Amino acid sequence: MSAAAESGNSTRPGNIPALERATGRAWDDWLRYFEAEGARELTHADIARLARTRMPEGLDNPDWWAQGAAIAYEQHAGLRVPGQSSSGTFRVSASRTMPLDRDAAIDAWRTAHGEREAHLGHAAGEPRSSRTEKRSFWRFGLDGAGRVEVSATPKGDDRCILAVNHDGLPSGDRIEAWRGHWKAMLAEL
Template identity: 65%
Template sequence: MSETGGAETNSTGNNTRGERVPAIERATGRAWADWVAVFDAHGARSLGHAEIAKLALATMPHGVESEEWWAQGVAIAFEQHAGLRVPGQSSTGTFRVSASRTLPLDRDAALAAWVDRFGEVTEHLGHAVSGSRSSRTEKRSFWRFSLDGAGKVEVAAALKDAAKDQAKTILAISQEGLDSGDRIEEWRAYWKAQLAQL
């Protein structure tokens, strides 16, 4: 990445997702070129994800809010920049995709809307559903299931801002365990289309 946040192609042909860089720079107060310099000075190109994330946290500028979350984001962006993973690829080498939508409902109603519409579907894009189950924590409500040959899916509902508005929920669909990145955009469009129907 350049200091201005534009995509910079490296020797592997992988790019950091360009839209991530301005957000990282704003949140951390550090230019992307400076982040790259920090990682390179510590030999991060030969480290695993956990070590890169720890390095990001240890070198995070003072006063950054949600610093652990941003350390993960900075680590992933660097891994993409360095060709250690491509966009959509997890630290285990599999691929993941997600989509989300804000709904004018509380979290249980938002999740129930998705389950009522899609909870009984037996396949998604030709992959059979198994192991459907629900769960709930203090902050989120979940519906999870597996897809034969296409990983696992989690539908999660969380209040957008519990302190300000009890009637807005972020409903997010995350799919993990895809064995290649070839169908990421197809799956993203598919999950976005479901969310658009709610």
């Protein structure tokens, strides 16, 4: 039995209208195309490559939309459920716009939550910070519950988006509990 059939989950309905608007192609057309190409037997990367060939000229960020089309198809076909990555593990995220620059936002996270020893019963590993040209990061592992990346991305001169991305959850059973946990921590800042 597929992961989607076991959980009762299927394609996230909110993703489909956005994909249709962006690509100018009805979801039924996408489904017919993927099925005709044998997408049920392909890897995620191959399905995304198929989708990329059907992205309209001039579409902003066509690779991102191709990934979205591939994920929506995989969910529809029962190859994965919402929140599940192509590796079979699960992920969850939460974000908040902050009236801070990116480094100040990471510092605010570190000050408020950096000494925390556990999250929802999972021991937090040694944190590490880094910075690229575009983002600032705070990362740590969670014993038995994957990896967490807190990133701050500038949004204008005096704001940033502070996002918590949690990857590597062994199942989707606690996705909403984790989402609530990360949203509550962001709200404390």
